[in-house]
Amino acid sequence: MAEAAQNIVQGPTPYRAAPHNIEAEQALLGAILVNNDAFYRVSDFLEGDHFYEPIHRQIYKVTSEMIRAAKRANPVTIKTFLPEDERIGDMTVAVYLARLAAEATTIINAEDYGRSIYDLATRRNLIGIGEDMVNIAFDAPVDMTPHVQIEDAERRLFELAETGRYDGGFSDFGSAINSAVDMASAAFQRDGHLSGVSTGLAAMDSKMGGLQPSDLIVLAGRPAMGKTSLATNIAYNIAEAYKPEIQADGTSKAVNGGVVGFFSLEMAAEQLATRIIAEQTEISSSKIRRGEINEAEFEKLVSCSQTIHRIPLFIDQTGGISIAQLSARARRLKRQRGLDVLIIDYIQLMQGNKRTDNRVQEITEITTGLKALAKELNVPIIALSQLSRQVENRDDKRPQLSDLRESGSIEQDADVVLFVYREEYYLQNKEPDMDSAEYATWRDLLDKARGKADVIIAKQRHGPTGTANLAFQAEYTRFTDLVEDDHLPERFD
Numbered sequence: 001m002a003e004a005a006q007n008i009v010q011g012p013t014p015y016r017a018a019p020h021n022i023e024a025e026q027a028l029l030g031a032i033l034v035n036n037d038a039f040y041r042v043s044d045f046l047e048g049d050h051f052y053e054p055i056h057r058q059i060y061k062v063t064s065e066m067i068r069a070a071k072r073a074n075p076v077t078i079k080t081f082l083p084e085d086e087r088i089g090d091m092t093v094a095v096y097l098a099r100l101a102a103e104a105t106t107i108i109n110a111e112d113y114g115r116s117i118y119d120l121a122t123r124r125n126l127i128g129i130g131e132d133m134v135n136i137a138f139d140a141p142v143d144m145t146p147h148v149q150i151e152d153a154e155r156r157l158f159e160l161a162e163t164g165r166y167d168g169g170f171s172d173f174g175s176a177i178n179s180a181v182d183m184a185s186a187a188f189q190r191d192g193h194l195s196g197v198s199t200g201l202a203a204m205d206s207k208m209g210g211l212q213p214s215d216l217i218v219l220a221g222r223p224a225m226g227k228t229s230l231a232t233n234i235a236y237n238i239a240e241a242y243k244p245e246i247q248a249d250g251t252s253k254a255v256n257g258g259v260v261g262f263f264s265l266e267m268a269a270e271q272l273a274t275r276i277i278a279e280q281t282e283i284s285s286s287k288i289r290r291g292e293i294n295e296a297e298f299e300k301l302v303s304c305s306q307t308i309h310r311i312p313l314f315i316d317q318t319g320g321i322s323i324a325q326l327s328a329r330a331r332r333l334k335r336q337r338g339l340d341v342l343i344i345d346y347i348q349l350m351q352g353n354k355r356t357d358n359r360v361q362e363i364t365e366i367t368t369g370l371k372a373l374a375k376e377l378n379v380p381i382i383a384l385s386q387l388s389r390q391v392e393n394r395d396d397k398r399p400q401l402s403d404l405r406e407s408g409s410i411e412q413d414a415d416v417v418l419f420v421y422r423e424e425y426y427l428q429n430k431e432p433d434m435d436s437a438e439y440a441t442w443r444d445l446l447d448k449a450r451g452k453a454d455v456i457i458a459k460q461r462h463g464p465t466g467t468a469n470l471a472f473q474a475e476y477t478r479f480t481d482l483v484e485d486d487h488l489p490e491r492f493d
Contacts (some may be wrong), residue, residue, distance in 0.1 A: 003360035019123045020052035030104030039067050042114030050121035073103050097338045154328045166444040197258050200237025202481050203468035211380035216371045220385040221420035229477035235260045239313040239445050258340025259312040261333050265349035269317045272415040279478040280304045322351045346384035361458040364409035397426050399456050417459040
């Protein structure tokens, strides 16, 4: 029967047939036709396209459709859905189905046969990807650089690795309880007793419990509010606090802090580095850029740069990157250096995998992809986002969820939505005439708002909403914890 199913092309020169096992395919199909329960042993990972023989693909697809529809699948019921005139060797389809059932093996071996079929299909797909890589490298289009070819091959290989992977299904509740206890234990041992990665800002950590694994955190704000500054502050704090611990399998795991990947789509890496140095040395970035620094300040810069060299903060400054490229590079970073937090500045500068005139649809693809990537890598992703101009048209400038540009998908996919808001910025732009009655009131409000910033937690799936009050030093673009007047030491005149 195996010889009848195989169609081996005869030719003057031998060739290497793609890996396959016709006997395993026949054995599995026979087991399913005799006992439909065998289907459920392979349905989680095996699809019709994994079969090598075309008629076997058709049989499996028809059989699976009938079983899922709660109908009985056997040689009699499925033959009407298969081509009558097709022949397998010297047999009709009906006769071939009967032979499959008659020579069926036990259901116990069904999963082993299914795994064998799946593994062989994976090898055939690997061969296909390899052939495509060779052919494209020989005849690449002018606009396709080798770097793009490498990323495309990496993407296809990852998709192949993920296809058929079975991580889902039901698990006993005890496993979930164990995971919850492990999380609580890690929080108890970690500095600050946080379940997630500390941002280095106590006000934010107390509201959020740190940055939680697999969360998509959207950090939004109007221009000049300081969202990029807050992101760089958090990135540096996490990377500087990194303390690894060697696991039993030889890999490293962060006990505190973490390895940070930063996709800077707007700023060049040097600009981002200048910002971070300004934050840490308390030398304004404008002075650094103009070279208006003295010898003592230069020594501080050198010392700070040496510290930054040692911390695990990695920057990718590629502009207009697609979600597929970003995902491939994030996976590569985690594989090569490790990854605990990923930051993207910012969503609106990214592209979808498919170019479309519908920007809302493209943003939906991006945010869905970022959430999937956060779950896949099991790391928090902080994605910066713009706010629409409608904020400026209101008397109350505090942002709302409806202010998010293309807000439907961003708000829906995000686990946490944070808004950066600085009342001081808006008050400075509303200065009344010094001789007016409103000037004194305006001055009091400005003094109270000076050097302060609010991080508004507008959405949080596993925690409360609210506001974290921070201090903001504009000249250094640095956010720190706010020391309230009632916490200051007593003053003596």
